[in-house]
Amino acid sequence: MSIPQKTYKIIGLMSGTSLDGLDIAYCHFEKNNKTWSFSIEKTASINYTSAYKEKLKNTVNLEASKLLAFHNEYGNWLGDRVKEFIHKNNLEVDFIASHGHTVFHQPEIGLTYQIGSGQHIANTCSQKVICNFRANDVALGGQGAPLVPIGDRLLFGNYDFCLNLGGISNISFENNDKRIAYDISPVNMLLNYICKKINLEYDEGGKIAATGTINYNTLNQLNALAYYKLPYPKSLGYEWFEKNVISIIEGTEDTVQNILHTSIHHIATQIATVIKNTQKRGTQLLITGGGAKNDFLIETLRHELQSVAKIIIPSTQIIDFKEALIFAFMGVLRDLNEINCLKSVTGASKNSCSGVVYYPS
Structure with missing residues (x-):
C-alpha cells in the first residue's frame, strides 16, 4: 500500500x-x-x-x-x-x-x-x-545572508543564475557542485532614495531614469566602492548604504533624471561584471523582485549581457512572491x-x- x-x-x-x-x-x-x-x-x-x-x-x-x-x-x-x-x-x-x-x-x-x-x-x-x-x-x-539560495537550488535549479532585484541585488548559482550566492549592489534602496527628492515612492518602469543621461563622475564614484572588490561571501545592509552611497548621491549636483539614469547603469554594470566573471556564455538568468518590473533597468541589463546570458522574466506572481515562497520553503526544511x-x-x-x-x- x-x-x-x-x-x-x-x-x-x-x-x-x-x-x-x-x-x-x-x-x-x-x-x-x-x-x-x-x-x-x-x-x-x-x-x-x-x-x-x-x-x-x-x-x-x-x-x-x-x-x-x-x-x-x-x-x-x-x-x-x-x-x-x-x-x-x-x-x-x-x-x-x-x-x-x-x-x-x-x-x-x-x-x-x-x-x-x-x-x-x-x-x-x-x-x-x-x-x-x-x-x-x-x-x-x-x-x-543571502538565504534564498537553498530555494534557488531545490526549487529553481533549472536556471543557471537566479538574480533578485529588491532593495539589494543578490545572485545565486552553482559552481563546482557548490551553491554560491552573495549581494551585488543596492537597487531599489538606491533608486527609491533618489525618487524621494521629487516626492515619489519609486520610478515606475524606470520611465524617469530613461530620460536622463550618465553623470560619469558619479558613475565612477559608485563603481569604485570598496565592497565591489571584496571576495564572497559578502552581504549588504541599509547601514552600508547609509555610510557609503548616500554621500555620493547628495554630493552630485545634477537632475534627478540624470542621477537615476546613472544609478541604473551602475547597477547593471555591477551585475553584468559578476555574470561575465563567473560563467560561460549563453546561460539562462532568472530575474525576480520588484526591479524586474523596471523596464529601463532590464533593457540596460540586456544590453550589458547581450550574447552572454539570456534574461528570463517569469510570471508576475513569481517576480513578486519568490522570496516569501522560499522563506515558506525554508520553514518546511526547518520543520523536517x-x-x-x-x-x-x-x-x-x-x-x-x-x-x-x-x-x-
Whole structure:
C-alpha cells in the first residue's frame, strides 16, 4: 500500500529592505523522489502606510527598550495580517514562516536582527510560527545572508543564475557542485532614495531614469566602492548604504533624471561584471523582485549581457512572491530538520538547519 504524498501547506511572510510592504504567500510543497515541487495558491501584498514605513525605517535609531517593544508590536501586526489572510481565503495551514523585517545586519561584528516577534505572531493568529532564520548562521561565523539560495537550488535549479532585484541585488548559482550566492549592489534602496527628492515612492518602469543621461563622475564614484572588490561571501545592509552611497548621491549636483539614469547603469554594470566573471556564455538568468518590473533597468541589463546570458522574466506572481515562497520553503526544511542554510553561500563554519519555532499560547 503506497503512502499518500504529504503536502505541506505553509504561509510565507517577507518584508524587504526596499520597504514596499508585506508579502504574504500561501504555498503548497511536495517531495517526490528527492525532488521538491511547489505551487503558490494565494497571495497578498500589504503596503505600509507612510507613517509605518518611516517607523520601520527609523527602527535602526531606536533605543534598546523601544526597539524591543516595537519588535513585539510588529509581531502582533504581522499576526493580525495573517489572521485576516487565513480567514478571507478560508485556508488550512500547517504553520507560518516569517522572515521579519531587518533592522541591523552587521555580520562582521556577529549581528543580524529582524523584528517581528515569533511568539506574538503565533499568539495573535493562533498558528505555529517559524522565524529568525538568520541568527544561527551568523552565530556559526556566516553572513546570515543571502538565504534564498537553498530555494534557488531545490526549487529553481533549472536556471543557471537566479538574480533578485529588491532593495539589494543578490545572485545565486552553482559552481563546482557548490551553491554560491552573495549581494551585488543596492537597487531599489538606491533608486527609491533618489525618487524621494521629487516626492515619489519609486520610478515606475524606470520611465524617469530613461530620460536622463550618465553623470560619469558619479558613475565612477559608485563603481569604485570598496565592497565591489571584496571576495564572497559578502552581504549588504541599509547601514552600508547609509555610510557609503548616500554621500555620493547628495554630493552630485545634477537632475534627478540624470542621477537615476546613472544609478541604473551602475547597477547593471555591477551585475553584468559578476555574470561575465563567473560563467560561460549563453546561460539562462532568472530575474525576480520588484526591479524586474523596471523596464529601463532590464533593457540596460540586456544590453550589458547581450550574447552572454539570456534574461528570463517569469510570471508576475513569481517576480513578486519568490522570496516569501522560499522563506515558506525554508520553514518546511526547518520543520523536517533538514539543511536550509548553506555554508558555501554564507561562509559559516558548517551547513545548518536554522529557524526558531513558536507555538501559540
